Amino acid sequence: MMSLIAEYELSNPILRGTRRALPDLQFQVEDEQLSRSELPKLVFWTTGDERDLERLEDLLADDPTVDDVERLAALGGRRLYRVALTEVGVVGMTYQDAVELGITFLDIRVTGEPMQYRAQVPTREALFAYRERCRDRGLSFRLVGLYEGKAEPTNRYGVTDRQREVLLAALEHGYFDVPRGTTLEELAAELDASGQALSALLRRGQANLLRHTLAADGT
Secondary structure (H helix, E strand, O other): OEEEEEEEEEEOOOOHHHHHHOOOOEEEEEEEEOOOOOOOEEEEEEEOOHHHHHHHHHHHHHOOOEEEEEEEEEEOOEEEEEEEEOHHHHOOOOHHHHHHOOOEEEEEEEEOOOEEEEEEEOOHHHHHHHHHHHHHOOOEEEEEEEEEEEOOOEOOOOOEHHHHHHHHHHHHOOOOOOOOOOOHHHHHHHOOOOHHHHHHHHHHHHHHHHHOOHHHHOO
16 A cells, blocks of 8 residues: 655745754754644754854744743754744644644754655645645745655554554653653654654554544444
């Protein structure tokens, strides 16, 4: 069974001023966190020269798309941040649109402008609908490539082999424990995956598992 992999670019307002000021700094989105009661948050890694990294936090503090900044980790030439977005930044959060259309983000990378996305899409129609939603938000969408990728078969619980692998690894390493026994980044390194891809696999795997167990039970 084949699935579609789309590679595309979005001219996105999120961190645009910061990215333009530090064009050599690389950004990789790890997670997009939505909440009904709080401002949406973006978790991302930055990689680059130490001088650029030192300037970054001052620029983030003045960025019109950022309401609050939290540094989560610093590893050599890499730093992990979580930022709460302002209403200006929320315009660029297309995660909810993607979820509604069955699209899974596999990778989001940025060096300057625009943002580069790689995503698994169920159909061409879903991709075109997502493109229109981006344009409705005022985001310039450019499709770079669309090709077929091999989709993994599902087992009797409705999860793919890869989803089963990451769910069991997350359970074994204490990711679901309270407090957690491992972080998403540590688990991603263990499984040789990006944090964004692993997060998507966990969410999709848990949703499939619930649909084929509790939801299917009908009680």
